[in-house]
Amino acid sequence: MVRGWSPCVTVPCHSAYSGARDNAKLGTVSGDNNHGRRIMDLGYIGLGNMGGALARRLLREHKMRVFDLRPEVVARFADAGAVPTQSAQALARESDMVMTCLPTSAEVHDVLFGEGRVAEILRPGQIFADMTTGDPNETREMAARLAEKGVQMIDAPVSGGPHGANAGTIAIMVGAPADIFAKVKPVFETISPNIFHTGGVGTGHVMKLVNNVISAGVRAVTFEALAMGIKNGLSLETCTAVLQKGSGRSATTELALPKLLKNDFSVSFTLALMHKDVRLATKLGQDSATPMVLANIVRELFQTVINEHGADKDTQTLVKLFERTGNVAITAKG
Secondary structure: OOOOOOOOOOOHHHHOOOOOOOOOOOOOOOOOOOOOOOHHHHOEOOOOHHHHHHHHHEEEEEEEEOOOOEEEEEHHOOOOOOHHHHHOOHHHHOOOOOEEEOOOHHHHHHHHOOOHHHHOOOOOOEEEOOOOOOOHHHHHHHHHHHHHOOOEEEEEOEEOOHHHHHOOOOOOOEOOOOHHHHHHHHHOOOOOEEEEEEEEEHHHHHHHHHHHHHHHHHHHHHHHHHHHHHHHHOOOOHHHHHHOOOHHHOHHHHHHHHHHHHOOOOOOOOHHHHHHHHHHHHHHHHHOOOOOOOHHHHHHHHHHHHHHHHHHHHOHHHHHHHHHOOOOOOOOOO
C-alpha cells in the first residue's frame, strides 16, 4: 500500500464501491469543432500543483469528473464547474478517458491495482492516460495488465511547470499507439498546442526523464558557476542579466535566477521530485547499459541538499549547497 492513498475520502468505503453511480451525464455536444461527434467523458485523478493546473485547462472546454484525496480541493473544482466524485472507482466508472497526475508510478499502481481498485471496473475501450512523471518500465507493465482487459494505457507527462500549464504553453509528451494518439490529441490540445508523439507506451516517460535530467544538470552547473563568479567579484544581478542574453541561457537563467534575486524559495518543484526523476533516469541508464557519469553526480548533489535542508524544499535550495561548499553568499541573507 502506498502511504497516504485512500480511495475513500468523503464516504465510507462500502458506499464508494457498492455500485452507486454518479448520475451526471455529459452526453453529446454538436458544434463546428466536433461535427456532432460525442465528446469523450473525462475524469481527472490528482489535483495537486501540476494536476490541478492541467485539470483547470481542461475545464475551460470540457465537462469533467474529478477526484483527489483532499475533499476541499474537490469542492473548489466543483465550484469551478467540475463534477465531484466520491472515489477513484466512481470517477472511472463514468469516464471514457481517465487521467492521472500523481507523485510517482507507485501511486498510479495503487490507484489501479491497490486500494483504488480502478482496474477492477475499467471496461474495454476506455483509455487510462497517466500524466505523472513515472517509471517507463512500470508504466509498460501496468499497460500490459490493462491491455488484457481491452483498456489502453498511455503516458503523457508534461514539462514546463504549473506556470506553463496555466499559460497553455506546457509541453506534453505522449507515448501511445498512433491511432490512440490521434484520438487523445484533441483533448490534450485543450491544455496546450505543444503536443509531441514520442512513440509507443512508455516513451513519453523516457522523454520526460531525458528532459528532467538535463534540467537538473543545467541547474547544478549554473549554481556552481555562480558561486565561482560571485566569489571573484561578480554580482548575482550581473550574472543574471548577462546569462539571459548569452550562450549560457537556459530555463534556469530565465526562471530560477530571477527568483534568486528576490530571495524567493517558495515551492514550485520539490527537491524530492527532482531527485526522483534523476534517480529514475540513472536507473534506466543502468538497466540499458548506458553510462550516465554526470547524471549520477547530479543525483548525489540533490541527495546531499535533501539531507541538509529537507526533501520538501524547492529545487532553488540546491544553491545553498554551492554557497556552503564555495564559502560564498550567492543570495541575499535574511
